[in-house]
Amino acid sequence: MFLHDKHLQFEAKPVKPNPLMAKRVQELIGGQYGEMSVAMQYLFQGWGVRKGNEHYKDLLLDIGTEELGHIEMLATMVGRLLNGTSIEHQEAAMKDPATAAILSGMNPQHAIVSGMNARPADSVGNPWMGSYIISSGNLLADFRANLNAESQGRTQAVRIYEMTDDPGLKDMLAVLIARDSYHQNLWLQAIVELEAAEGKITPGSFDRKLEREDIAFSLYNHSASSEESAQGSWANGATPAGDGQFKYESKVYVEGTVPELENPHPSLHSTKLQKLWNPGRRLPGFFVCRLSGCLPVMNILLI
Template identity: 40%
Template structure:
């Protein structure tokens, strides 16, 4: 059972629209080593887990899988922000939808010179469950062997490859919106590398000479360094409301990254930042609610609330 807190797990820094950066981030969302893959792989491994004596490993995998849901939300929202609007179109919501803006640009002309026109034709300036080439995400990516050591090895490889690709994405763009999310995911990927490496370490495999994978200079990226200095690469959250997670029995002690930090699984979840809903885009006909339709929705909602109150409020309270 999952609960949703209407916060993003990390701040998305505002900047100009950048559809090219948005398309690069699609690989980190719907690619073979993207956030949709990690989310589904870890949740399926946790759901299919066998052996009560190995519960701490199940709890660790499940906690990371739950965090990956928020990563899908974060990177998907970032893609949507990067696609939202055009740097050279200065139209107003009250303008005719086909009226040219600055430099004679029409509202959606920016879509014609980007590498994924589906962001505009299909997604209404929003993220899609595809990779950077437009290939749909595939459930065949999910690896769940039923063997704990194999699954942990595969998960470590998955996090390492994801971190490698995000380091490349960081170097592809200087857009602040894109880099704020990419940097956060680079650091959290390293935390998850540490988690799976530590789990393997408890099973007799020593990763101290290998991690972090890849050995890059990502720690020197300004946005990444800020998070590493806070020790975010050495934290793992339980996302457990009932306090039943035993992941802390594994995620503890010196970090496998050999960076002098101690692993810490004491926090339930990060605080997060407020999540806001993007403005309407008339040129995309999204959401396209006119005044009459909004009034109808409000009236319907009030009627439904009245029915709920009539059903659940005790008669004694209603009479008083």
């Protein structure tokens, strides 16, 4: 169950309204790496943890619940950024709210849809989607996804921090950035712990003898005019997992054949076989026409 406290964990008070910044802050709420995504990701991962891993379950639910509080802080900030706009803006909005919103750089949905409140959407109005979250049941794979989510989320928060000169907004963003720093450290440590128990390659429970060992350590050069990727540590030496040696292949290894798919059942009405290439057959001649007249073009022999 959840318990709600009316207090924000940290303040969310801008010095002055700014509908354009409200639009940008929406990315931190309902964007792919926004707080709605990480909150739902951690909660669903936590709810799915099986017995014997209660410490991971509590960790995920603790952080997921914290992220719900971050959504509330951001939603409050957006509402306050949209409040108290200038008299001129209010007068224009009375005449045509949508036009006024667009001209001010504001998201018109803040006026039309939500009545000057935050929305579960990103900075351009795309609604948040549950498909953003990752919850696989494999904690090592999930914790790596969590590290990526916190890395992307912190990057976006830092960018918005650099876009504003509002001290109040900066103060709240500084809180979120600091918490994202901790969360990155948290997932890094949890990953180290699980890697020590399960190995670095996930899932570690799969028998490695069942995979193709001969191609499990090779970097194939797919660049037509460069081999610079061969200079990286991923191209030679021992693997981080300690399970083999990296190899660099200057040419792509190919053992497959050219695929030829059989025609589907006629009831599906797919394209029929079209024989387009007939060596020795001449294509009919054609004309190139301009205002001055038409000129014949010689026909072409297919070879």
